[in-house]
Amino acid sequence: MVLLYKEFFTALLMTRSALITRYLAVRNRTLEIVDPLLDEDLCVQSMPETSPVKWHLGHVTWFYENFILRHYERSYAPFHEVFGKMFSSYNTFGQPTPDSNRGLFTRPSMKVTWKYWRVIDQRIKKVLNSSKDDEMLDMLVVLGLQHEQQHQELILTDVKHLFSQNPLNPCYKPFNLIPSEKTLPVEWRRFAGGVVEIGFHGPGFSYDNESPRHKVYLPKYELASRLVNNGEYLEFMKADGYKDPSLWFTEGWDWLKANKRRSPFYWRESSKGWEEFTLGGVMPLDLDLPLVHISLYEADAFARWSGARLPTEAEWENAASRQDVHGSFAENNRFHPCSAKKSISVDEQDELLQIYGDTWEWTQSSYSPYAGYNPAKPNPKEPMSLVWDEAVGEYNSRSMVNQYVLRGGSCVTPVTHIRASFRNFLPAKTCWQFSGIRLARDVKSNA
Amino acid sequence: MVLLYKEFFTALLMTRSALITRYLAVRNRTLEIVDPLLDEDLCVQSMPETSPVKWHLGHVTWFYENFILRHYERSYAPFHEVFGKMFSSYNTFGQPTPDSNRGLFTRPSMKVTWKYWRVIDQRIKKVLNSSKDDEMLDMLVVLGLQHEQQHQELILTDVKHLFSQNPLNPCYKPFNLIPSEKTLPVEWRRFAGGVVEIGFHGPGFSYDNESPRHKVYLPKYELASRLVNNGEYLEFMKADGYKDPSLWFTEGWDWLKANKRRSPFYWRESSKGWEEFTLGGVMPLDLDLPLVHISLYEADAFARWSGARLPTEAEWENAASRQDVHGSFAENNRFHPCSAKKSISVDEQDELLQIYGDTWEWTQSSYSPYAGYNPAKPNPKEPMSLVWDEAVGEYNSRSMVNQYVLRGGSCVTPVTHIRASFRNFLPAKTCWQFSGIRLARDVKSNA
Amino acid sequence: MVLLYKEFFTALLMTRSALITRYLAVRNRTLEIVDPLLDEDLCVQSMPETSPVKWHLGHVTWFYENFILRHYERSYAPFHEVFGKMFSSYNTFGQPTPDSNRGLFTRPSMKVTWKYWRVIDQRIKKVLNSSKDDEMLDMLVVLGLQHEQQHQELILTDVKHLFSQNPLNPCYKPFNLIPSEKTLPVEWRRFAGGVVEIGFHGPGFSYDNESPRHKVYLPKYELASRLVNNGEYLEFMKADGYKDPSLWFTEGWDWLKANKRRSPFYWRESSKGWEEFTLGGVMPLDLDLPLVHISLYEADAFARWSGARLPTEAEWENAASRQDVHGSFAENNRFHPCSAKKSISVDEQDELLQIYGDTWEWTQSSYSPYAGYNPAKPNPKEPMSLVWDEAVGEYNSRSMVNQYVLRGGSCVTPVTHIRASFRNFLPAKTCWQFSGIRLARDVKSNA
């Protein structure tokens, strides 16, 4: 999920000094996120799908080194010859070691990794401060910062998984234990549909998978006014939702049996009742908080049991694009979703609570290219367009099979990373990301 | 893929005597298809995804017994108590043995299985001849026949796979070796798009996944005038198409490496050059014949390499619904696709050759419910609607994740089984079905 | 397990006419064993470790064709070029298809396979009748017959496994349901030990793994007077033998949990209590019959629980070689072990009941070469010694790792196939062979 949509790119460009300010802010934020962790925590990979934090740190550093310094420093030399191989995720740059081996790299030590970080940081700042206006340089820095923000989110999800495997139940960062507010009742917001447009329209940054903006036809539909909460999901469980194959995709039922699932991934039953593992440690399950960390299989089964369904991504975007991006994001440093409370900032009639932040929302839409999508090709006459292509080329549309779209960002997503058109995508079985449910339903044509 | 769309159902009903004629024809066709096979051929299961032909025969028989005789015979008794368990594919009827064990059932012998077939056949005919007008009975018989036609196709695909594993290269049925006609060159047929309707509109039979008919918005697009042929795919292979990861979905690339694929599933390289295993035995590869038996991964990689893409199912249906259903189907008893030849039956301008028959055509659309789709619920006040629900209930929409839609039928599909709205669906890795490629491409908005 | 021990071989040679008589008897016995089976039963492979009966039939035929006719027919031509590939188990003859694919060969049909059998049979008889005295020819025929006897046993074990997977519980051959005699109580037979000799000493046929006869030192020991019976094993189960990890090898405990074992392989619990699947169908569990079809893991756990242990193969042979070979073998056509009854043919003092026949007896000895074992090498000056080596060479000692020795033959072994020195060997997890337990124990040195 990487290619920038060039058409609107120029519009996002800030002054160089504004860019430098932003650069400093993003890089500093990564340091804040890593701060509560020990060197041991940074080194370990808890499953093949996750990466060690040290790798994330090395990788975002390598990104700046490889795509910027390599081209903008006059007498560029790599910090370490092997780091490209160890910290790259690109098949085209060296032959990277298998992703699942990243946790075996106890060396470089954190001491050396931080040195790598600091040295490259200094060199990037020097380039930014000394080079003249250069649109491509600015674009590459913006890309690097977006890339780093993605990894900020991944660091949090990966640490959560790692800590969840530890019998000591480590706490990444305590959060307020005050009982959440009583969730507001669900209301159904109706949308008229018809021919609407979805996809990014600038100005600002976006990935290529959000383009082109294009027309789709939507029938009339309704979305729930808030996310599904833990209490509602517990009702599903008590009604034997995990035992009735007719509620599940056949593939989901096989997954459930093979993995012996009977509750969401981070829920645990103890003598004290249901608890939830969070980045703040193990908490009693708060029924008013949004359900989070479920697979698409579970989301679909719950929706089916509720007599509703999951929204399509077009339905979601058509609704969400009417609201500003605000909500419970990583910036509030809670790293756990909040209960739905009445907003006063928008007209109550079509208010969609929690539409941004809190949890990613599964859609029923498989991840596929938009009508008219055309991965940008480098222009051989412009050498830096080749660099750009290198930086973004590997990711293009190679994930566009057997993955499903999620929308809206979560409580571990930086707020500046999200917009109505942003498309996240995951395999249906994924539940270690902060994923939740917003229900949708059809409107009878005469309604 | 089973629920009938009730709304249009009444329109399809024929007279009882027409129905009996059709019943006799379909059942007789199954016997014709099985005729060239030995008892040993009927018993074996070549992989978990396929079933032994004997199981197919027992299963279609059980379908009539369980959903019709059980309700329409006054003093119904099952032919054999254990057969329900052995020949059912329904979780709700007995606890069926795992699908992958079907090939272990050397008993009942074929002698007993044929007796089962004949006895149930006699009893069904008796019910049909003696019972009065009964719409539900007729509907159930039609459903049984559609079901049997699906299994006719599966018998042929499963036998092809079985024979392909045998060093003796058995021949199911020889076909004409005369070199195929030179394929016509590809032309691009343009479609205006806009808001169009897709989905079944009667009269006649359809499955519930084809409904409701609904609006979609399509941008202007083009479809290739014919299927991709072997020669074109061989060019892709010669251009190292199987060696360039940038052409493949990441998941497809992993599949290719894990399975050591370097050509389509039934292609074989010998000292004499490329050959193709067919139901007529091993043949020299005919470059003018349509490419068949490829996965979605291969279809997408080829399209990418060609600078084109796969069509969406809406694009396909919008185009195909303009043409009558005719082409190379199972009825011509060749069981292998034919080369594209100029048709004289339709206006040449928008002719889509091979749009029906020859090979199923992969689309880029994941298999998901249509907007407004609503699985019919039984009406507790009408007992036979419960039977209907039993007969079709298990399949509803439980496959609607991680599968992709194919359209148009193939050379092993009965022609009476296909229509423009028919949706077949398979996992992306499948290549033992008769699947091929029709290319699509965007039209620049100013074109 | 194949090389003949040449030193003693000449002693076994019979007259040519006696050899022909034996040839006819063995080959006819195979036909008797196959007689109750349908063509479907003959074709299917129920798991990778077993083979279809058709393959066994083709393989023993191919053995005669390849190792005798190929060398003794003046104008030899293979019956079918591909059969060598399909029916060989030798890496050195063609590149055989994977063992686990044998069940996919629905062709050749049984009709053709029987033709193969008859034609080769005729040609072998012609060679035997027309050729002059030829020690190597006679040796190869004897080898072929021993080989065929091994496959006679395997046909019965493989059919038992196949039928056990069928919900219809097919019966291969009914046997007497009269309750077995009450088992005699266990008595302990004491053996003095010291330096004893084990290994084959002629005259007669033996495999090379039984040689050379060599000295071993045995401490004083005791063997149980009979096999463990079902009733005793049921006590072990009731005492939570399958739930106490301290009774099991760590590897056995992992096996048990991975395979969810809680009883012997062919035992089944029904509303009527424990039953046992046999070649005579499903029978109520007879507590007085010998326990059969258990893994080494189970045998060892039971022995440990009993305060005893399994014998070593040297202890077994030292004891068994004092008794003649008689007991419950395949020839009595029961194909299920019998209860231990007092023998009157030997002196009661050291009588070991069931030491031959009934069930193979697990030993604690891993399968390894005897001291001084030396696989015979062909003599390049004697061309037929190369043939001999081909016929037996592949098997030599390549199985001598991670397998355990079983002794004494079973109720599906031909009695003429067994002697005190015969070594069978299987992986510890095997339970589809007719394997059981005889307990052993140490004798305190002052006893």
Next chain:
Amino acid sequence: MVLLYKEFFTALLMTRSALITRYLAVRNRTLEIVDPLLDEDLCVQSMPETSPVKWHLGHVTWFYENFILRHYERSYAPFHEVFGKMFSSYNTFGQPTPDSNRGLFTRPSMKVTWKYWRVIDQRIKKVLNSSKDDEMLDMLVVLGLQHEQQHQELILTDVKHLFSQNPLNPCYKPFNLIPSEKTLPVEWRRFAGGVVEIGFHGPGFSYDNESPRHKVYLPKYELASRLVNNGEYLEFMKADGYKDPSLWFTEGWDWLKANKRRSPFYWRESSKGWEEFTLGGVMPLDLDLPLVHISLYEADAFARWSGARLPTEAEWENAASRQDVHGSFAENNRFHPCSAKKSISVDEQDELLQIYGDTWEWTQSSYSPYAGYNPAKPNPKEPMSLVWDEAVGEYNSRSMVNQYVLRGGSCVTPVTHIRASFRNFLPAKTCWQFSGIRLARDVKSNA
């Protein structure tokens, strides 16, 4: 491999003050071994068969806490309630987490783990200094020290594996690069055999699997005067040893193909020729150094190719017990085997070079109980015998299936841990331990 053989135990007891001296030495040695490692190196587990160093450190500490302090401190309280679960390898103490998850425990931090180490260490010393004569206490301390020595060896093997997975090729501790002395030629030492005794005979410490001392009969045999070296193994490789299935166990051949092996585990081919990964980093392959890190499969194939065989463990012990324990052990801090050089300390006639130290020597003997072996049972009347049993009980003989015996210790074994009767055991596929080859051969009876 744990139970002490009590009979000889009293003989080993030293004075309390000698015991304290030994305690200090062993514990200090562990610190020396860990000293070159970073906190990150201590935390990671490179494969399920290995453990993180931190776990080894916590585990040996827990052993003292659980088996000594728990019983000898008046007001014992565990250091941390969860540590028993995390650092135990005993099923009977808590329900330990799966071995393969040990690398996920980034907490406790090393800081806390070292605190655990120091606190328990202080408390043990206090118990030792303050308690009166107590044979059981002394026995438990000796057992704890033997246990710690085993883990000292494992720390080195596990770190070697971990570092080998790192593209930076970390060096644990550099060692002398001076070319090794030219290996002495192999000579064959002859042993007369007959009835000999093997097994531990005191005084001193031994594990229960070395007892009882018992008689075995050995035919005359010969052992090679030194270990196989890299140069000899390279000859085997050049002679296509990895390509000829007739040299390999069938199981070994499957292993080789499945793992794509074509050389020993730590050998690497580069543009500069063959190299070897060592604890001193990557070195050019020294042909005169002993071959190390091979599986039993490779050892057997090499021996077969050489026209020799592997020794039995009885042959090995009968020969080795004539020599004192001296050689290249962990104490010389090289952690890599040395070339064979003429010894002057023993009579040259029957000198077996490298019989102790350098590399563990594979035998062809499967790991099984000695004749008369009888796991000691606790005496319910002596409470501390129950503790003893707890400490050693889980391991008894539960590994005695499908493992093979290795003898003699290696360059990472503490010299005080080894004796002629010491039995190490590993699965045949293991090659990450320091395992090598000494050849054996038969002597013709008339020789």
